[in-house]
Amino acid sequence: MSLKLAEITSVEEELVCWGNGALGQCGHGNRTDNEAKDGFLGAFVSKKLGRVKFFSCGSTHSVVVTAENKIFAWGNGNSGQLGNGERGMKCDPTEVCLSPSINNDTTGKEIIGLACGGRHTFIWTRGGQVYSFGNNFYSQLGYDFMEENFKEHQFFI
Template identity: 55%
Template sequence: MMFQNGGGNSRTGSPVDHSASIRKQQQTETDETFRDPHQNDTASDKNRIFSWGNGTNGQLGCGDKESKRTPVEVFLPSNPDGEICDTLITGVACGSRHSFIWTDTGHCYGFGNNFYAQLGYDFRKGNYKENQLEPHLLRSLFFGKVNQVACGERHTLFALENGKIAACGANNCGQIGIDSREETFVPRLIEELESVCKIACGANHNLAVTGDGKIFMWGYGRACGNNRQDIFIPELVHILQDDVIAVAAGGWHSLLLTGLSHGVFFTLSFVL
């Protein structure tokens, strides 16, 4: 079992103590995201999902708004024919008050708070801001199959099989990466990025790693080392090695892991 740890609270930068665990059939991979300190999601070796903690916004996916002291199972919806989807769950991600599950078929399911459209549902529906108490298939993501999802405090990133990234939700710090603070109600492609293989969300900033080991950042300026302004489009992070293999983002800081041909070492990047 691998335990995942994320970052602080929004712009306050105050540390929080929280963890979520993922165990996947045949494959184990770490997904670093900003998480609610009172919420956990777990995918087990038997392709089942369990959640517990704060459920006041439906972020546990159990069909109610109750908090759970012990893990309860979360079920994906059936397909249009009424049959349960026979797919392998490949990952889970937790934001502040929302959650996502994705499968080996490239589909993803979101639940929890959607006030900022962080679940990416159709904003033309009158109730789109209401909490989603159970997992719902994201149907507005037309750009490709999903390889990974990362959740920020009030926004979501989707890494696609074709190497592109899409984002939706709150954009007050430019975390959607579209060169503005324009609100985004459904997932939008971030045109500047290609060949992305790994993503991470802090509370209000993001990191992306490309196949050639480069790392890009955007969103809340102070979390990206810019004390003067937020970053509205992905910006290349200049480091001594262009061989980044993993990233993690907190409320006001980021970590990266680099690899060399003769071994692997850690690089810590504190951006205050």
């Protein structure tokens, strides 16, 4: 059996998150453990929040960048690692806006990378901009000083 191109392009990828959810890091709207068979996050399809382009996990937080260049984060944010300017927990995917231009960009600020550490997050763009947020106690955000307090939407080139 062969598939036509139209049939192939209509297939949606599925994002599945499972495991310890005590801090909301699985994104299912609760703080319970999740089995893989129940881990489908139905919000990440083109008709809802968007298709996933990048996904990364820290120790207790998760971040997605969609094909539409939108950023969503959830889980433990006590060090600011969710990038939403708060220090609380989010059990559902919550949109993060780094700046007005980054989330609606078409000229060099397209998000091309995402990485989460234990309590910090990095996002970088096609134009070479790098955003970091979260715990900087060991200077892991790329700055030459150590500070335990979170840095929201820090930017460096």
